[in-house]
Amino acid sequence: MSVVADVAIIGAGLIGAAIARELAGQDLDIVLIEARNDVGDGTSKANTAILHTGFDATPGTLEARLVRRGYALWQEYAARTGVPVERTGALLVAWDEEQQAALPTLQAKAEANGYLATRIVDAGTVYAMVPDLGPGALAGLTVPDESIMCSWSAAIAMATEAVLRGVRLELECRVDGATVLADHTVLHTSRGDIATRWVVNAAGLAGDTVDALFGHDRFHLHPRRGELLVFDKLARPKAPVIVLPVPSKVGKGVLVSPTIYGNVMLGPTADDIEDRAATGTTEAGFAFLLERGRRIMPSLLDEEVTTAYAGLRAAHDRDDFVIEADAAQRYVVAGCIRSTGLTASLAVGEEVLERMRAAGFTCTPRAVLPEPPQVPNLGEAGLRPYEDEARIAADPAYGEIVCFCERVTAGEIRDALDATIPARDLGGLRRRTRAQNGRCQGFFCGAAVRAALEGRGAR
Amino acid sequence: MNREPVVIIGAGPSGLAAAAALAPHTPVLVLEREAQAGGIPRHCAHQGFGLRDLHRSLSGPAYAQRLVRAALDAGVRIETRTMVTGWASADALEVTGPGGRRTVSADAIVLATGARERARAARRIPGDRPAGVYTTGQLQQAVHLHHQGVGTRAVIVGAEAVSWSAVLTLREAGCAVVGLVTRHERPDAYAPMARLGSLALHVGVRTSTEVTAVLGHGRVTGVEVADRRTGAREVIACDTVVFTGDWIPDHELARLAGLMMDAGTRGPAVDTALRTSQPHVFAVGNLVHPVDTADVAALDGRHVVHAVRTRLAGLAPLAAPVPIVAEAPFTWVAPSLMRPGDIAPARGRLLLWSDALVPVPRVVVRQDGRVLARQRLPWPAAPGRVFRVPWSMLGAVRGDGGPVSVSLG
Ligand SMILES: Cc1cc2nc3c(=O)[nH]c(=O)nc-3n(C[C@H](O)[C@H](O)[C@H](O)COP(=O)(O)OP(=O)(O)OC[C@H]3O[C@@H](n4cnc5c(N)ncnc54)[C@H](O)[C@@H]3O)c2cc1C
Numbered sequence: 106m107s108v109v110a111d112v113a114i115i116g117a118g119l120i121g122a123a124i125a126r127e128l129a130g131q132d133l134d135i136v137l138i139e140a141r142n143d144v145g146d147g148t149s150k151a152n153t154a155i156l157h158t159g160f161d162a163t164p165g166t167l168e169a170r171l172v173r174r175g176y177a178l179w180q181e182y183a184a185r186t187g188v189p190v191e192r193t194g195a196l197l198v199a200w201d202e203e204q205q206a207a208l209p210t211l212q213a214k215a216e217a218n219g220y221l222a223t224r225i226v227d228a229g230t231v232y233a234m235v236p237d238l239g240p241g242a243l244a245g246l247t248v249p250d251e252s253i254m255c256s257w258s259a260a261i262a263m264a265t266e267a268v269l270r271g272v273r274l275e276l277e278c279r280v281d282g283a284t285v286l287a288d289h290t291v292l293h294t295s296r297g298d299i300a301t302r303w304v305v306n307a308a309g310l311a312g313d314t315v316d317a318l319f320g321h322d323r324f325h326l327h328p329r330r331g332e333l334l335v336f337d338k339l340a341r342p343k344a345p346v347i348v349l350p351v352p353s354k355v356g357k358g359v360l361v362s363p364t365i366y367g368n369v370m371l372g373p374t375a376d377d378i379e380d381r382a383a384t385g386t387t388e389a390g391f392a393f394l395l396e397r398g399r400r401i402m403p404s405l406l407d408e409e410v411t412t413a414y415a416g417l418r419a420a421h422d423r424d425d426f427v428i429e430a431d432a433a434q435r436y437v438v439a440g441c442i443r444s445t446g447l448t449a450s451l452a453v454g455e456e457v458l459e460r461m462r463a464a465g466f467t468c469t470p471r472a473v474l475p476e477p478p479q480v481p482n483l484g485e486a487g488l489r490p491y492e493d494e495a496r497i498a499a500d501p502a503y504g505e506i507v508c509f510c511e512r513v514t515a516g517e518i519r520d521a522l523d524a525t526i527p528a529r530d531l532g533g534l535r536r537r538t539r540a541q542n543g544r545c546q547g548f549f550c551g552a553a554v555r556a557a558l559e560g561r562g563a564r
Numbered sequence: 565m566n567r568e569p570v571v572i573i574g575a576g577p578s579g580l581a582a583a584a585a586l587a588p589h590t591p592v593l594v595l596e597r598e599a600q601a602g603g604i605p606r607h608c609a610h611q612g613f614g615l616r617d618l619h620r621s622l623s624g625p626a627y628a629q630r631l632v633r634a635a636l637d638a639g640v641r642i643e644t645r646t647m648v649t650g651w652a653s654a655d656a657l658e659v660t661g662p663g664g665r666r667t668v669s670a671d672a673i674v675l676a677t678g679a680r681e682r683a684r685a686a687r688r689i690p691g692d693r694p695a696g697v698y699t700t701g702q703l704q705q706a707v708h709l710h711h712q713g714v715g716t717r718a719v720i721v722g723a724e725a726v727s728w729s730a731v732l733t734l735r736e737a738g739c740a741v742v743g744l745v746t747r748h749e750r751p752d753a754y755a756p757m758a759r760l761g762s763l764a765l766h767v768g769v770r771t772s773t774e775v776t777a778v779l780g781h782g783r784v785t786g787v788e789v790a791d792r793r794t795g796a797r798e799v800i801a802c803d804t805v806v807f808t809g810d811w812i813p814d815h816e817l818a819r820l821a822g823l824m825m826d827a828g829t830r831g832p833a834v835d836t837a838l839r840t841s842q843p844h845v846f847a848v849g850n851l852v853h854p855v856d857t858a859d860v861a862a863l864d865g866r867h868v869v870h871a872v873r874t875r876l877a878g879l880a881p882l883a884a885p886v887p888i889v890a891e892a893p894f895t896w897v898a899p900s901l902m903r904p905g906d907i908a909p910a911r912g913r914l915l916l917w918s919d920a921l922v923p924v925p926r927v928v929v930r931q932d933g934r935v936l937a938r939q940r941l942p943w944p945a946a947p948g949r950v951f952r953v954p955w956s957m958l959g960a961v962r963g964d965g966g967p968v969s970v971s972l973g
């Protein structure tokens with residue numbers, strides 16, 4: 106414990122990874138601490154993965170600003186790192202007169218947020234855009250820049266770049282306590298003490314618990330579970346755009362969206378619960394989604410369900426993101442990032458550095474930075490290795506398909522096990538390659554994928 | 565791009581048998597995505613394969629090897645580790661293998677892609693996503709091909725033939741079987757099999773029981789089940805759960821080709837000669853009847869030769885087909901199309917799948933409201949296995965009439 110880091114970041118979800126990457130652009134000694142055995146393994150792995158324009162954010166909030174900024178930053182960063190993003194556009198559908206009447210208000214809100222491209226369209230246009238919609242749509246609002254992306258590669262790209270820039274990543278390391286001393290803080294972790302000058306709390310759903318370690322009581326979190334059903338790729342033509350409901354007081358509601366992997370997603374639910382580990386799907390959730398799906402797009406239900414999962418939003422009692430720096434304790438919190446954290450992540454990174462500077466933290470940019478990493482393309486819209494003639498010619502392992510449903514090759518599995526932040530278990534491998542994520546869920550490839558993992562000493 | 569007279573997709577029993585039967589007449593290329601040809605039997609360790617086609621009882625791997633050998637001996641070219649990923653055009657396939665990415669076109673294409681068991685999410689069973697959840701296919705490969713350990717206490721969902729083969733596989737892996745659960749009122753497999761299973765293997769079948777959740781976070785800790793009669797719920801502790809049966813054909817290529825699909829089997833609709841809705845595309849095996857036994861799949865393969873050769877000879881297309889429709893308790897019938905003057909289906913039988921046990925079924929065939937045939941069959945209609953109806957019952961169907969229905973009366 107002789108070394109004192111400059112900054113310790115607690116939590117390696119999308120937010121912690123983005124902060125680590127941003128701070129590592131400065132000449133700093135940084136440690137990124139994560140309780141799980143991988144980055145992006147919490148809420149960051151189980152969301153709807155939409156890159157939001159922020160058209161429906163509450164104007165004037167920090168969230169509205171950071172979502173908008175994050176959207177712009179992701180355009181560039183995704184292009185540089187290969188994180189797949191597909192600009193499918195979204196269509197908000199009004200199913201009754203009240204919803205129809207709300208469309209101009211939503212359009213005005215979008216404009217107040219600086220987003221000017223929405224259009225109100227009639228029922229004919231709605232059905233022309235999405236012919237498989239169920240009967241009864243009255244009108245719609247188009248949001249042409251809403252996009253879909255891969256939140257797994259997003260977290261991995263940012264965390265990998267952080268590591269390449271010198272950040273120490275401590276996995277399976279849980280912060281349980283903190284002692285704030287005069288010029289540094291000691292974090293008590295499941296792997297021993299870590300001394301650091303500054304601490305950043307990016308603990309997601311545990312943000313309030315970690316905040317309490319520093320004596321704060323400024324927000325309270327509870328999980329708002331969102332369950333999702335993922336339908337077979339053969340359903341993909343039914344969802345050419347993201348089909349959004351008109352938001353109500355209850356929340357954003359159930360959407361039907363294409364996924365970057367070429368599936369169709371139905372969800373999420375919104376259940377306020379207490380158990381912060383309840384990431385399972387439920388009977389009630391399935392029933393609710395199927396009932397909604399039957400109305401939004403009845404023919405979707407004729408397709409096979411490939412998988413189902415649930416994510417836990419960090420629901421809170423504040424109206425906005427909470428990003429605050431405490432100069433006396435050399436402590437920053439990035440909390441209450443509930444439903445837009447994927448989009449906002451890169452901007453949250455910038456914001457945290459700015460707040461730290463405003464609180465008296467000094468740092469200088471690193472003179473030379475490594476090139477950003479290239480993540481494997483998991484998106485259906487881009488060229489996948491199995492389709493890449495030149496790549497297979499150079500390395501036949503990319504021609505050897507192991508996971509048939511998702512067309513994942515032996516080359517990609519090898520790469521994921523050799524990566525800067527390697528896959529350590531099946532979940533990690535799935536998020537890096539899509540192996541075993543397809544319609545058979547392992548019927549064909551499960552044993553072979555496990556053999557590949559075990560052959561490398563992984564669990 | 566190379567052009568082939570015949571390409572067969574899938575080297576399971578149906579594809580291999582078709583290839584071996586066609587090869588004396590025309591060059592045949594078989595494309596198989598697995599490292600070894602042979603299909604599902606490669607990982608079915610137990611005996612009982614080959615009864616109807618080879619007239620002997622073999623283990624799955626021995627049966628697979630025999631079919632592969634027969635095809636190779638007939639001059640068939642089999643490319644393994646080679647997957648057809650899509651269609652470049654109506655008669656050209658996109659193909660990936662370690663040798664590269666290429667396009668293969670063909671005068672006749674036979675789809676023999678088989679079927680799989682629905683996974684847990686497709687059955688809409690909630691819970692977290694712990695390790696220890698299998699289908700029989702994955703379990704067999706884990707144990708027989710990769711010698712991987714499974715758990716210590718397993719619950720098997722389903723009680724049909726394949727479920728009992730899962731019992732055997734778990735035995736071999738040293739995993740105790742707590743029991744089989746089925747939503748049906750009676751065990752789905754042949755009564756003798758269930759009786760033998762419970763006597764010889766000391767494994768019981770719990771009927772009228774539905775799995776309502778998989779429990780556990782990192783690893784399965786149990787399943788929650790509901791009694792369908794009383795609604796009562798209960799947790800059965802286990803660390804492994806095997807989802808068996810509940811078949812779905814591997815129909816991706818068929819659907820991407822835009823073939824007419826059958827709503828019951830979810831495979832391509834075929835006529836009695838195994839033609840699909842596109843004249844140069846044929847379909848055989850469990851892709852068109854999910855699922856029948858391996859020997860029946862292999863006999864389909866032999867049966868398709870007639871239609872493929874007719875096509876290659878450039879003979880004129882046949883008259884428009886008459887649909888055959890399955891009525892409840894049947895959920896599908898294969899083939900589901902017949903053409904006047906065409907050959908009888910493979911083995912002279914119509915295949916159906918029943919959702920209920922009918923010990924003494926009286927089959928009724930109707931067309932345009934008229935009863936064409938009524939016959940009591942000496943074998944039961946039971947969930948979890950194919951019910952066979954003699955083709956002779958459809959002898960009076962009129963080619964210019966409406967759909968033919970098959971029901972129980
Ligand atoms: C259903 C659903 C749909 C969503 N859809 C979208 C969307 O379409 N677009 C969008 O932009 N956003 C969306 N979101 C929001 C987005 O997923 C989140 O805002 C984002 O993932 C939050 O990231 P995070 O890093 O704050 O949290 P997390 O991913 O939860 O990361 C926090 C990390 O901190 C670790 N940690 C916690 N406590 C400790 C400790 N004491 N010691 C060490 N480590 C600790 C955890 O293990 C975890 O890995 C959605 C969320 C949900 C649930």
Ligand SMILES: Cc1cc2nc3c(=O)[nH]c(=O)nc-3n(C[C@H](O)[C@H](O)[C@H](O)COP(=O)(O)OP(=O)(O)OC[C@H]3O[C@@H](n4cnc5c(N)ncnc54)[C@H](O)[C@@H]3O)c2cc1C
Nearest residue numbers: 574576577578596597603604648677678849850857858861
């Ligand atoms: C777990 C399980 C256990 C079974 N046990 C028995 C049993 O004990 N006895 C019995 O008689 N029957 C059993 N069956 C039924 C079994 O499916 C049949 O016996 C037989 O294998 C069916 O033959 P098939 O040729 O139709 O399909 P399969 O044997 O499934 O062969 C299909 C082949 O096509 C290949 N393929 C698919 N798509 C592509 C593509 N795009 N490109 C290249 N290749 C492709 C596959 O890799 C596979 O090798 C079992 C089935 C299962 C799933």
